[in-house]
Amino acid sequence: xxxxxxxxxxxxxxxxxxxxxVNFYLSLFPGSKLLEMTRFGKDQFGxxxxxxxxxxxxxxxxxxxxxxxxxxxxxxxxxxxxxxxCLDEQEFDTLFARLAENSAAIMMEPEPVLDxxxxxxxxxxFGVTWQLVWQ
Numbered sequence: 001x002x003x004x005x006x007x008x009x010x011x012x013x014x015x016x017x018x019x020x021x022v023n024f025y026l027s028l029f030p031g032s033k034l035l036e037m038t039r040f041g042k043d044q045f046g047x048x049x050x051x052x053x054x055x056x057x058x059x060x061x062x063x064x065x066x067x068x069x070x071x072x073x074x075x076x077x078x079x080x081x082x083x084x085x086c087l088d089e090q091e092f093d094t095l096f097a098r099l100a101e102n103s104a105a106i107m108m109e110p111e112p113v114l115d116x117x118x119x120x121x122x123x124x125x126f127g128v129t130w131q132l133v134w135q
Contacts, residue, residue: 011064015073018051018065021126033057076127083131092134099124
């Protein structure tokens with residue numbers, strides 16, 4: 001297990017797609033890191049070779065992920081989302097385009113909201129919901 005000063009981490013459980021999702025998320029943010037990936041072995045509770053635990057870092061924040069059997073994995077809900085404060089319009093537009101590609105749902109197209117230049121809300125192809133904000 002990775003030591004960290006971050007005492008609360010978001011833990012994402014996928015129905016057999018954790019490695020693909022983690023690699024996708026790592027590709028979205030420059031400087032992201034895969035810190036550790038452990039796989040289920042033979043005779044363990046889980047499909048051999050799938051992700052038992054993965055620890056990764058996006059924009060300096062650690063997350064964890066794992067795979068569960070498709071029949072046992074709970075679906076993600078838009079009631080919980082990951083908010084990204086974008087540095088500039090290019091980052092916002094790039095993230096939105098990549099997350100929206102083959103997405104499960106675009107709940108809010110990019111638009112100005114109150115004092116924010118752009119805000120968007122999208123559920124990616126893995127079922128994780130993201131809120132993008134550019135101030």
